[in-house]
Structures are given as C-alpha cells and as structure tokens.
Amino acid sequence: MAQGQGRLNSSTKSPKGNLSDGNRKLDAFSKRQTLAQHRKSLPIASVDKRLVEEVQKHDTLIIVGETGSGKTTQLPQFLYNAGFCGDGKLIGITQPRRVAAVTVAKRVAEECGVNLGEKVGYSIRFEDMTSSSTRIKYMTDGLLLREALLDPHLSRYSVIIVDEAHERTVHTDVLLGLLKSVQDARSKSLNNLQNTKNKKTNNDIQLKENGAQGLNFLKQYQGRTPLKLIIMSASLDARIFSEYFSGARAVHIQGRQFPVDIFYTLHVENDYLDASLATIFQVILATNIAETSVTISGIKYVIDPGLVKARYYDPNKGLESLVVVPISKAQALQRSGRAGREGPGKCFRLYQEDQFGKFEDSTKPEIKRCNLSNIILQLKALGVDDISGFDFIEKPTRSAIVKSLEQLFLLGALTDDCKLSNPVGRQMACLPLDPIYSKALILASEFNCLEEMLITVAMLSVESIFYSPRDKKEESRTTKKSFASPEGDHLTLVNVYRASNEFLEKRSGLSKEKREKAFRKWCKENFIDSRSLRHARDIHSQIRRNVEQMGLRVASCGDDVLQFCRCLAASFFLNAALKQPEGSYRALANGEIVSIHPSSVFFKNKPECLIFNELVETNRKYIRNTTKIDYLWLTELAPQFYAVQN
DNA sequence: GAGCACTGC
Numbered sequence: 307m308a309q310g311q312g313r314l315n316s317s318t319k320s321p322k323g324n325l326s327d328g329n330r331k332l333d334a335f336s337k338r339q340t341l342a343q344h345r346k347s348l349p350i351a352s353v354d355k356r357l358v359e360e361v362q363k364h365d366t367l368i369i370v371g372e373t374g375s376g377k378t379t380q381l382p383q384f385l386y387n388a389g390f391c392g393d394g395k396l397i398g399i400t401q402p403r404r405v406a407a408v409t410v411a412k413r414v415a416e417e418c419g420v421n422l423g424e425k426v427g428y429s430i431r432f433e434d435m436t437s438s439s440t441r442i443k444y445m446t447d448g449l450l451l452r453e454a455l456l457d458p459h460l461s462r463y464s465v466i467i468v469d470e471a472h473e474r475t476v477h478t479d480v481l482l483g484l485l486k487s488v489q490d491a492r493s494k495s496l497n498n499l500q501n502t503k504n505k506k507t508n509n510d511i512q513l514k515e516n517g518a519q520g521l522n523f524l525k526q527y528q529g530r531t532p533l534k535l536i537i538m539s540a541s542l543d544a545r546i547f548s549e550y551f552s553g554a555r556a557v558h559i560q561g562r563q564f565p566v567d568i569f570y571t572l573h574v575e576n577d578y579l580d581a582s583l584a585t586i587f588q589v590i591l592a593t594n595i596a597e598t599s600v601t602i603s604g605i606k607y608v609i610d611p612g613l614v615k616a617r618y619y620d621p622n623k624g625l626e627s628l629v630v631v632p633i634s635k636a637q638a639l640q641r642s643g644r645a646g647r648e649g650p651g652k653c654f655r656l657y658q659e660d661q662f663g664k665f666e667d668s669t670k671p672e673i674k675r676c677n678l679s680n681i682i683l684q685l686k687a688l689g690v691d692d693i694s695g696f697d698f699i700e701k702p703t704r705s706a707i708v709k710s711l712e713q714l715f716l717l718g719a720l721t722d723d724c725k726l727s728n729p730v731g732r733q734m735a736c737l738p739l740d741p742i743y744s745k746a747l748i749l750a751s752e753f754n755c756l757e758e759m760l761i762t763v764a765m766l767s768v769e770s771i772f773y774s775p776r777d778k779k780e781e782s783r784t785t786k787k788s789f790a791s792p793e794g795d796h797l798t799l800v801n802v803y804r805a806s807n808e809f810l811e812k813r814s815g816l817s818k819e820k821r822e823k824a825f826r827k828w829c830k831e832n833f834i835d836s837r838s839l840r841h842a843r844d845i846h847s848q849i850r851r852n853v854e855q856m857g858l859r860v861a862s863c864g865d866d867v868l869q870f871c872r873c874l875a876a877s878f879f880l881n882a883a884l885k886q887p888e889g890s891y892r893a894l895a896n897g898e899i900v901s902i903h904p905s906s907v908f909f910k911n912k913p914e915c916l917i918f919n920e921l922v923e924t925n926r927k928y929i930r931n932t933t934k935i936d937y938l939w940l941t942e943l944a945p946q947f948y949a950v951q952n
Numbered sequence: 953g954a955g956c957a958c959t960g961c
Contacts, residue, residue: 403959431961448960477960615958672959738961769957807960837957848961904953924954 325946341417348376349560355417356479357381357557358388361465365489366535366554370544372561376540378469379414382442382574385465386425391441395464395531402475404430411435411444418442431738431846447477451484452738455687459495460488465534472541472636474671474700480681482699484688486551489533494500496532541636541668549700566608571658572710608645610638612665618675624880625897626677627923632661636668673702679741683719687735711872716880716947717745733856737849739763747853751872755863756853758800762874765799766848766919766931768838772905775833782833789832789905793867794916794933796874798907803846804935805832806839861866872943875935878917879944884937885914885931891929893921894940895947903928 338584345351350371350435360367371377382397390397401407405432418426427436428444436443447468454460466485471478513749537554544556589607614633619626633641638655655662673681682693690696694706714720719731719741726732734744745764749760765771774782791797803864809828813821829836863869876881883891883900889912891900900921902909906929908916913934920930941948 338959446960452961473959475959618959684961773956835957845961905955909953926954928954 318360337391338419342806343418345380348380349374350376350380351431353559354380354384358384360555360557361385361390361534361536362388364555364833365493366537366551368544368547368554368556369536369538369559370540370542370556371538371559372563374562375559376757380408380418381467381536381538382438383414383418384441388891390464390534391916393464393531394441395509396440396462396682397442397465398463399444399467399469400450400478400481401444401475402447402470402478404446406470406909407444407446408433414442414840434810447475447481450475452686454484455684455735458488458688459492460533460896462484463533464531465536467538469842470540471537471547472539474669474673476672476676476681477697477925477936479671479673480685482550483697485533485535486697489535492533498656506631519801534694540640543668546699555740562647563643563756564648564650566646566651566653568640568642569652569654570662571656572658605644605647606649606651608641608652608653610641610655610657612638612661616675617704618795619677619679621703621706622900623920623921624677625710625896625898625923625927627925631941632665634666635670638662640664642946669702673698674700674706678702678706679713682707682710683714683726683731683741686720687732692727713743717741719745732898733858736856737852739767739849742769742838742878742880748858750873751853751858751860751875753860753869753876754859754861755866755870755873756796756858756860757862758870759877760846760850760853760860761800762796763816764842766796766802767845768841769835770905771799771802771834771838771842773833773835774930778833785831785833791867793871793932794908795906796933797867797870799931802832802834802839803842806834806843871933871935872939874933876916876943878919879940881921881929882916882935882940883916883918890918893929898927900927900929902931902932906930906932908932908934 317613318888350357352901356815357369369377369381378399382399383393385397400411401410407428407430411426412422413427415422415424420426421604423437424439426442426444427440429449430446431449434497450460450466460466468478468481468485471482535551537551539547544558548554548556553629610633610741612633613630614637615628615630617626617628620670642653642655645653685693685696693711694701694704711720711724715724718733719727719734721727721731726735730745730748733748734741737744737747740749743766746759746763747756750756772782772786774786789798789801791801806825806828810825811819813824816824825840826836828834829839880895886892887898891902892898893900902912915937916932916934918929918932922928922930
C-alpha cells in the first residue's frame, strides 16, 4: 500500500476488479486515509487558518502560489468549512480551461467524500455537473461571464476565486473588470440597506408595529452580502493585480518545487525541431500545455525551444495571423518549473543565455491582440455603454475598440448612439457565437434558411472538419469531392453534417456507446475529424435551443440554395472578395490581396466574386470557407456598406 | 498546393 507517502498519484495499489465487499470497504478506507494524508502534506495546509482570516478581513485578496501548493483544491474547502456558504451561497472558482475545471472538481469531491454534483460540482459549456445542493462550483471563466448576463450581481455567490489569473486570457481580463464593478455595486447596495436599517431602528416602534414589512426587510438584507474576491496567480509578480484592486493585499504561498538545473545551448539553434529531436534522443517538449496547471506525472526533463505559436489580430485589416514568436521570460520559467514538480529536474533551453535576457518579461495579454467584437457585445449587454471608459486591467488599443464598434454597428447590433439595439443586438449578445455568425442566424430566419445556417455556423465554429493523412492523400481527396457543393464550402459543410445525421438516425436503435463507436468509424472512413464534428454537433444543439427560445423561425430553404447563398452574402458582406486578373482575390473591405486556401472547393475553379469567413496569414494571406455570390447582391443586400462606398 | 488540435461561450 502506498499509504502515508502523501503523494497525489500513488493512491492505493491494490488490484481493481474482483474485490470482495470487505476488501472494497478497506480499499475505500485506505484511499480516504491517503487523501487525508496528502491534504495535510500540501504547503497550503499549514496556513489554512491564516488564509481564512485574511479572506474575512479583506474583500479582495491576491494569492500567489506556484502549482503544487494546493491552492486550487484546498482554499475552497477551507472557506466552506469556515462558513462562507451560509444562506445557501456558493463559492465559485473559475479556470481558463474546461479540463482543469473538471479534473479539479472531481478531485475535491473525492477529498470531501461526496459524489460529484452534490456539494462539489462543475459547470462548463455542454456539461453541467451541479445541483441545488452544490456549494463549491468549479467552472470556466467564460461560463461565469455568460452567467453574469442572467444575474448581473452574481448574487448566488459569496466568494469568487479567479484561478490562473497570470495567464491573462481575454475571459479572465474581462471577468476581473466585471467582478470589480459587481463587488462595488454589491457593497454600495449593502451600505444603502444598512443606512436604511439604522434609520429604521431609530424608529423602533414603527418597525415593531409593522411586523410584515420588517420581516421583508430582513430577508432583503440577508440576501445581500459583499462579494469576496480572490485572485490566484502563479506569477511571482502580484503587483499588477494588487494595483488594479486599489492596493489589495497579496499573500504568497510556498509551492512544492524541487531545484531544476538549466542548460543553455552554446550556439544559436536555427532548426528548433531538429535541435529538440537531438536533445530528446540524448531524453518532454515544452508546448503551451506545459505552461498550464494540469499536472502530468513523471516529468523530470523539459526541452524548451524558446518559441510559441501565438494568434495575432490586426484590427485594421481584420487579419488574423498565426505566427511563431519568442516566448517571454515568465513563460520560460513556467516551462522549466515543470521539470521540478516531483523531484529535482533538468531543463534544456534551446537558445543561448543572452537570448533569454532579450525576452519580454511577460507575455502580452490576449485582450491586446484579439478581435474585441464579442467582448464589446457582451459588455454592452451587461450595461457597460462606455467601452473606452471601462476599467480594464490593461486597456486594449483605441483603434481595436473603434474597429470592433464599427463592425458591430455595421451588423446592426448597435444604434446610432452606440447602444445595444433591440432586438437584434440583444439577440446577438445571447448567442455563444462570433457576432457575425449570430447575425447570420437572425438574418437566416428572414431568408427561410435558418436550418441550413444553424448547421453552417456550428461547422464554422470548430477546427477544420476534414483531414488528409499523408499516406492517403488521393483517397481523402476523392471522398471529400463526394460531399462538395458547386455553390461553395458552406453547403459542402452542410452536406457533411446532414450525411452524419442520416448515418446516426439509421442507428438510433443502438446503445449510446455503440452509436458513438460507429460514428467515429464513419468519420474515419470519410476522412472527417470526429472530435471536430462531435463538437459542431454539440454547438448545433445548443444554438438551435437558443434560437428557438428567441422565437426565431427554424425553416429549411430546401432546394432553393440561391436563397441560402443570398443570405450568406447578406451576413458576410464585410468579407467579400473579387477575382483579380492573375487569379488572386481582392478583399473589398480592406483592399488586401488574398489567395483561396487549398482546402476550398474553389481552389482550382475560381468564381468572379465570393464571400469568405476567415482571413488568415501563414506564409501567404489565405481566405477560408468561401461561397460564390453575385456581385450585385452586395449593393442590394448590404447598402449600408456598399451603397455609400461606391 | 496548406499545415497539425493553445484556449473559451
């Protein structure tokens, strides 16, 4: 037995399977013992009382602790035990990634000895493992942002813990701003109530006489508590968070980190893949996943090529690019730290020591390099009208804000005075999609092709559906042709989706597992990425529910595909392109010269005019997901944009 | 004639 070792991964070593009842109880008992032992051994365990006191004393607290300190799993339990869930209130813990929310919730439920979804649960898109008895709720930060649309004061929560804040994802950044204002609003409303209460007690007789009113008042008072905010970060520098929350107190928790020896290369490595392979053969490779908190056991060595593939967005050109850039010093430290989680380790940096000195201190937050349309739409829906005046922890550039406002205005989501329009803007904000796709759904109900458009935007919202293995290139190409539509890539995607529907409907009698297995086999045979298609199917059922709730009419255009193509033109008019004499295209909105991506049905047979969905720069500027349209439709269907220009 | 899933609602 591994009892008493205090290690997370050791648990019980007894064979699973044919255990008698007695053995099974013993097994469960020793597992609990191991868990308890492990909890006690965590660095955070010795400071539990102090941490609870800090949270009681301060409304905002910043906790700096490396991964391995136990902050994510233990702090919510400390707070629960200290009575922070009185009155049925919840402790919410946000994570940037789904997998982290799920694994940590499972772990904490186990430690508490409850079934997942009871006292401890999680909620992520497509999966809600919570119930009315849930008090400790793990979730993705994006989901909490959505929740705020329904409950702007987040009144169900007494404490919100924002974990992994150092990652500075756009959801985390927006959430921090929102939480700051929610906290302020809740304190103010509490103060107002307190003042009213004081006045009322001065007039004690009246309060006693009016018993019913007094009770009502008490209820109202109990329902409102200040919001406790805890920001957790693994970066050693807590200054930015502390300054943002008006000098909030920051505490440090020791991590469990073993020494890591760092080795630099002596000369510049030009081919980092080659260099990594060479290093591996001498003994993991650092990718973005190595910087996250998901612990993979058994890592002693880390090879860090010093590069990261990051997405950049140029608001002026509406151009997204995926580029390989040098990492930051903070990223390098995160990567090397990976090697020392379970014992002393080694990190091989495939760059020279003086190159490390040239890296930026920290990574540029995502909010400064992404399209802001979605965020702005959500903030507007939350009542934030003045986007430039919003208290961002780091403000996006003015041009990025202006460009996104302009796009939202052109889509009809904003009124002339920059307020959310009704119903279009409101409806768009309710949908968990890129605003341009939300608008397409609203228009499609008018064009009688919402059924096709729901499938289209679901398929456009996921990573590429088709894949072609190197050894079966010809075969995959032939299969793809069988789905191809002469109108373009959008209807091709609809064909794939409908074929998968037909396949699954024929097997509706099978068990869920057998159906899923058959589905994956079908995907494989058709050179379709089953994970992507599964994801698209999940999105489809979610947004179909959404549009039905909004009262939009879900109808099919049937054989009238022209109607559907016209709707695409009306929706994606900002992304129209005209063929140039030499075969490339000119994007009409920004004048960029672009090429059709080789995955498109129009790669060889190029139409005069088309609309596209993505403009991505890799080694060239490519447009992806295209459908041919009639040039004249643009002035007819989008006069707000084309009539003025021409 | 392109690359590969880093992430989220």
